[in-house]
Amino acid sequence: MQLDLVDPELHRAVRRMPRLPVRGKVGRRIVRAVVRRGGIGKPAAGVTITDVDEGQRIRLYTPAGGGSGAALLWVHGGGYLIDGIAQDDALCSTTARELDIVVVSADYRLAPEHPFPAALDDTFTAWQWLQASAGKLGIDPERVALGGSSAGAGLAACLVQRLHDAGGTQPLAQWLLAPMLDDRTAARRELDPAQHLVWNNAANRTGWGAYLGGLxxxxxxxxxxxxxxxxxxxxxxxxxxxxxxxxxxxxxxxxxxxxx
Known part of the structure; x- marks a missing residue:
C-alpha cells in the first residue's frame, strides 16, 4: 500500500513501523520481548499504575482522587499473537486522567500456544475480577465500559456477547478501535496484493490461524x-x-x- 494514501500527519510514524515478523516462532518471540519492554509513548502524569496478579496480569490505572466511579476494562491488541499489556500504558493512563475513570487493562494468554477460547476466557476472568473488586476500587459495577484495539477490540466485542448470554451485570458501553472481528477476511486472497500498512492480510491469516487453532x-x-x-x-x-x-x-x- 502506497504511503501517499496515509494522512501526512501519520507519515513519520508509519515509516518507522517495521513489518511484524509474526509468522515464525522466532519472530514472535522477538516481537513479544520488545513489546514487553515498553509501550508507545510515556504514561500520563498524575495516574497511579499498579499490577495485580490474579493468575493473570491485570494492570490498574487510577487517576488522582480515585476517579468518578466509572471504569473501563481495556484489552490490548496484537493479532492474538503478541503480548502487549505494557504497550498501552500511555493510552490507558491518559484515558484514566482525561475521563477521571479507573482503567483496568486485562492481559491474556497468546496464540498459537493458547488457542481459542483461552484469550476470551481470560478477558472474562478479568471482568469477573473487576466486578468482584468494584467496592474496593471505588467503582460502580454498572458503570463499566469494555474497550480494546485490534484483536483486543475483537475480544471485547466477543466478551460483550458472552456477558449478554450469561446475564447479570452488563457493560455500559463498548469502545472498539479498529476491531479484528471476522476470520473470513483472512480467507479473501484478493486483499493480499494491497499490502495494508502495519497489519496486512498475510499477518491476519497468521493471527486467525493461530487463535482458532487451525483445522x-x-x-x-x-x-x-x-x-x-x-x-x-x-x-x-x-x-x-x-x-x-x-x-x-x-x-x-x-x-x-x-x-x-
Missing part, C-alpha cells in the same frame, strides 16, 4: 441433486482458501442420504 484436513462428499450441494461446495472452497487441505467429491445423480 484438520477434510473430505466432503455430496450428491449433485442434494439440497446441500451449494453450501457443501462453498464450505470446501472456504476451507481451501483458509489453507486447509480439502477434497470435494461431487456424485452425479445422487440425492441426499444416497450413501445409505
Amino acid at each position: 484438520p484436513a477434510a473430505w466432503i462428499g455430496v450428491g449433485d441433486i442434494d439440497l446441500f450441494t451449494d453450501e457443501c461446495r462453498a464450505y470446501a472452497d472456504r476451507l481451501r482458501e483458509a489453507g486447509v487441505d480439502c477434497a470435494f467429491d461431487l456424485v452425479p445423480g445422487a440425492p441426499h442420504g444416497f450413501e445409505g
